[in-house]
Amino acid sequence: MYQLRLCLLLFISSIVSLQAQQPKKYNSSEIYEAVQKLNVLGSVLYIAAHPDDENTRLISYMSNEVKARTAYLSLTRGDGGQNLIGPEIRELLGVIRTQELLAARRVDGGEQRFTRANDFGYSKHPDETLEIWNKDDVLSDVVWAIREFKPDIIINRFDHRRAGRTHGHHTASAMLSMEAFDLANDASKYTSQLELTQTWQPKRLFYNTSWWRYGSQKEFDKLDKSNMINFDVGVYYPSKGMSNNEVAALASSQHLCQGFGRLSQRGSQQEYIEFLKGEPLQKNEDIFSGIDVSWNRIEGGKAIGKILKLVETHFNFKNPASHLPQLLEAYKLLQNVKDEHWKTVKTKELKTIIEACSGLYLEVSAKTPNAAPNSNVTLDMEVLNRSNANINLVSYSLSTLERGITKNITLASNQKLNFEESITISNNKNYTTPYWLNKKSSLGMYNVENQNLIGLPETPRAVFVDFNLMIEGTPLSIRKPVIYRYSKPDKGELYRPFEIIPIVSASISDKVFIFENDQQKEIEVTVKAGKNNIEGYVQMAYPKGWNVYPEKQKVEIANKDDIQKVVFTVIPPKNQNEGLITPMVNIDGEFYTDELIEIDYAHIPFQTVLMPSESKVVRLNIETRGKNIGYIEGAGDVVPESLRQIGYNVTIIEPEQISPENLTNFDAIVVGIRAYNIVEDLKFKQKFLLEYVKEGGNLIIQYNTSRGIKIDNLAPYNLKLSRDRVTDENAAIQILEPNHPILNFPNKITSKDFEGWVQERGLYFPNEWSKEFTPLLASNDKGESSKKGALLVAKYGKGNYIYTGLSFFREFPAGVSGAFRIFANLLSAEKADKPSFKN
Numbered sequence: 086m087y088q089l090r091l092c093l094l095l096f097i098s099s100i101v102s103l104q105a106q107q108p109k110k111y112n113s114s115e116i117y118e119a120v121q122k123l124n125v126l127g128s129v130l131y132i133a134a135h136p137d138d139e140n141t142r143l144i145s146y147m148s149n150e151v152k153a154r155t156a157y158l159s160l161t162r163g164d165g166g167q168n169l170i171g172p173e174i175r176e177l178l179g180v181i182r183t184q185e186l187l188a189a190r191r192v193d194g195g196e197q198r199f200t201r202a203n204d205f206g207y208s209k210h211p212d213e214t215l216e217i218w219n220k221d222d223v224l225s226d227v228v229w230a231i232r233e234f235k236p237d238i239i240i241n242r243f244d245h246r247r248a249g250r251t252h253g254h255h256t257a258s259a260m261l262s263m264e265a266f267d268l269a270n271d272a273s274k275y276t277s278q279l280e281l282t283q284t285w286q287p288k289r290l291f292y293n294t295s296w297w298r299y300g301s302q303k304e305f306d307k308l309d310k311s312n313m314i315n316f317d318v319g320v321y322y323p324s325k326g327m328s329n330n331e332v333a334a335l336a337s338s339q340h341l342c343q344g345f346g347r348l349s350q351r352g353s354q355q356e357y358i359e360f361l362k363g364e365p366l367q368k369n370e371d372i373f374s375g376i377d378v379s380w381n382r383i384e385g386g387k388a389i390g391k392i393l394k395l396v397e398t399h400f401n402f403k404n405p406a407s408h409l410p411q412l413l414e415a416y417k418l419l420q421n422v423k424d425e426h427w428k429t430v431k432t433k434e435l436k437t438i439i440e441a442c443s444g445l446y447l448e449v450s451a452k453t454p455n456a457a458p459n460s461n462v463t464l465d466m467e468v469l470n471r472s473n474a475n476i477n478l479v480s481y482s483l484s485t486l487e488r489g490i491t492k493n494i495t496l497a498s499n500q501k502l503n504f505e506e507s508i509t510i511s512n513n514k515n516y517t518t519p520y521w522l523n524k525k526s527s528l529g530m531y532n533v534e535n536q537n538l539i540g541l542p543e544t545p546r547a548v549f550v551d552f553n554l555m556i557e558g559t560p561l562s563i564r565k566p567v568i569y570r571y572s573k574p575d576k577g578e579l580y581r582p583f584e585i586i587p588i589v590s591a592s593i594s595d596k597v598f599i600f601e602n603d604q605q606k607e608i609e610v611t612v613k614a615g616k617n618n619i620e621g622y623v624q625m626a627y628p629k630g631w632n633v634y635p636e637k638q639k640v641e642i643a644n645k646d647d648i649q650k651v652v653f654t655v656i657p658p659k660n661q662n663e664g665l666i667t668p669m670v671n672i673d674g675e676f677y678t679d680e681l682i683e684i685d686y687a688h689i690p691f692q693t694v695l696m697p698s699e700s701k702v703v704r705l706n707i708e709t710r711g712k713n714i715g716y717i718e719g720a721g722d723v724v725p726e727s728l729r730q731i732g733y734n735v736t737i738i739e740p741e742q743i744s745p746e747n748l749t750n751f752d753a754i755v756v757g758i759r760a761y762n763i764v765e766d767l768k769f770k771q772k773f774l775l776e777y778v779k780e781g782g783n784l785i786i787q788y789n790t791s792r793g794i795k796i797d798n799l800a801p802y803n804l805k806l807s808r809d810r811v812t813d814e815n816a817a818i819q820i821l822e823p824n825h826p827i828l829n830f831p832n833k834i835t836s837k838d839f840e841g842w843v844q845e846r847g848l849y850f851p852n853e854w855s856k857e858f859t860p861l862l863a864s865n866d867k868g869e870s871s872k873k874g875a876l877l878v879a880k881y882g883k884g885n886y887i888y889t890g891l892s893f894f895r896e897f898p899a900g901v902s903g904a905f906r907i908f909a910n911l912l913s914a915e916k917a918d919k920p921s922f923k924n
């Protein structure tokens with residue numbers, strides 16, 4: 086083994102392809118690693134709640150060192166996170182984070198699974214989490230994952246005994262795993278699953294603990310570890326030219342939208358798992374103890390193992406094709422094995438190895454990246470045998486055709502064959518889009534009914550080709566999804582998945598339109614053609630009380646992918662009101678109401694998402710005073726755009742521009758979220774901001790996190806931030822000072838203004854302040870004490886200092902009326918003498 090490892094040094098492999106879309110091309114080291122893995126019949130399932138929760142060191146170690154089949158079950162797709170690389174939030178962020186997990190698994194060698202649980206945002210307690218998720222459905226999905234993947238070992242990322250001390254989703258993931266460990270083998274539970282799979286009893290359940298669970302390394306060192314097993318996850322892989330922790334860092338650095346790009350590490354590093362359930366282990370016993378993870382594990386496996394062990398021991402790095410006879414012999418034996426689970430898993434692995442050993446290149450590229458139902462698409466096929474093996478292309482079967490196309494051509498060594506086929510995309514409207522978004526989700530759950538889809542990371546590709554081959558006399562079929570291959574002068578060769586799109590889609594320029602008075606607004610709709618010669622009309626669906634004209638606009642687009650813009654005039658009702666508008670494109674009597682969203686980042690494959698095209702229209706009853714607002718940006722929010730929507734002039738003030746002269750022109754200065762956490766300059770500029778207040782200005786500071794504040798004093802008086810937050814967006818609000826001007830001028834604020842909020846009330850409220858501050862509101866989550874720090878106002882000199890943890894940055898993009906009315910009052914504080922700028 087050691088000798089072999091040394092000789093592997095000759096083969097430098099790069100396991101990370103820069104173009105995530107490119108098909109995997111195996112070199113000799115990778116084929117050898119795949120053979121090693123083929124000879125291990127053991128599996129590990131790692132369970133946590135979110136994309137980026139997973140410990141890639143341990144996943145990579147299990148996959149690359151232990152060679153176990155390893156998967157990460159992330160209960161959610163991370164819709165509730167923040168996006169540091171682009172504008173996508175919510176469902177679309179979940180799509181990106183799903184792909185980032187798949188990218189991470191391509192690096193660390195794991196597989197990826199999910200449940201239907203929706204990441205609804207921060208949750209303080211697993212009880213709340215399991216109430217918002219449908220606990221029984223998520224538990225059913227964890228059981229389904231266990232019954233399908235059939236892990237020997239389950240490892241929880243989080244501690245099921247830590248309720249209330251970490252994110253509720255985290256603890257809930259561990260609690261559900263504990264329950265599912267017992268239920269998966271109970272044939273009386275989730276019986277409908279058993280029509281598709283079998284019960285399964287994992288051998289052991291562990292918790293992946295760490296020193297930080299105990300506060301410090303010192304505390305952890307003192308701990309009795311008799312119930313724990315540790316591994317050195319810093320092992321070096323000569324075949325990869327990398328240490329395990331380097332592989333792990335590359336994997337977790339795929340979580341770019343969460344800002345997880347990080348430095349790699351090398352060298353010895355201990356990882357601990359604590360035994361929780363199952364068959365007990367002796368100290369330092371193997372985690373698989375009691376399970377034969379060799380081919381002897383399955384009936385009929387012994388003969389297969391004998392052949393494949395020889396391939397592994399005598400692996401020919403110069404000519405892996407020399408192993409084809411043995412690999413094909415093993416393949417034939419494997420087809421007669423009774424154990425369906427291992428037969429399926431190992432057949433897939435073995436086919437990949439056979440394909441790689443024979444240097445087969447099979448590719449199907451469409452001449453266009455996408456097409457609509459009923460369209461014709463030309464496919465280019467490339468078939469190449471780069472070995473001396475006797476390979477015959479018997480036929481190929483297109484997923485769009487019922488019968489295969491017979492070829493019977495011998496693939497002469499290194500003689501490329503090209504075929505062209507024209508296919509017609511079926512008319513079944515089976516569009517390419519994430520399956521979990523096909524139906525409207527609830528706050529806590531995706532709505533997926535097809536049990537076979539539940540848990541899959543992506544929608545299975547609808548258009549593919551099966552190449553039916555005869556390799557050295559053994560029939561073998563290899564499936565390739567249709568892709569689109571193209572090049573760009575500044576990027577080189579690129580790949581995209583081939584996608585099926587509607588013949589027409591439509592989008593509205595903004596997701597929310599605020600009508601701050603009864604004036605009409607022009608709203609632009611973009612119609613995009615999914616095929617040539619689109620002719621029809623577009624009309625708007627709109628809420629009662631509103632008006633839209635003209636009733637219809639003609640649409641005529643000659644070329645696929647071209648767009649046409651049409652403008653509708655929207656007239657709001659007289660009084661406060663809100664609803665949704667949807668463009669409906671009618672082509673040949675059929676309505677199309679979806680928007681086509683494209684997600685294009687270099688680290689993940691191109692994604693197309695179809696979502697109902699709709700925008701919120703809000704008629705506000707709002708009064709405003711003052712006109713010119715200065716905005717100091719923090720970690721990024723859309724508050725400036727939202728304030729412009731209600732008629733303010735908003736000027737972004739760069740930190741270096743903060744000076745007494747520059748501030749005097751503004752009616753109010755607003756500081757963006759987390760500015761005091763990230764903007765270094767505020768340390769030096771705070772005195773000018775306070776001076777501005779002293780001279781009569783209004784300063785409104787939005788939330789900052791309690792840790793890592795760049796200045797000593799946020800306020801002119803004592804003000805201490807805490808981690809107090811109210812995560813229930815419907816939590817009751819108590820108005821503490823009903824007569825305070827800020828709650829009365831120019832808009833009278835009532836409990837109605839706290840209706841329809843999204844995600845949360847607010848976060849990082851101060852919990853200590855000096856007597857100069859007046860708290861205006863109180864609120865709390867279920868079972869907690871009243872929190873009064875959501876909105877604090879203090880007079881300072883002639884002006885007002887206002888600190889608020891209310892999450893305006895979330896409410897504005899959702900078009901929440903009350904949030905606009907309250908913010909208008911903050912901006913208007915002490916402006917009673919100034920005229921309204923409204924017409």
Ligand SMILES: [Zn+2]
Nearest residue numbers: 134135138252
């Ligand atoms: Zn998490």
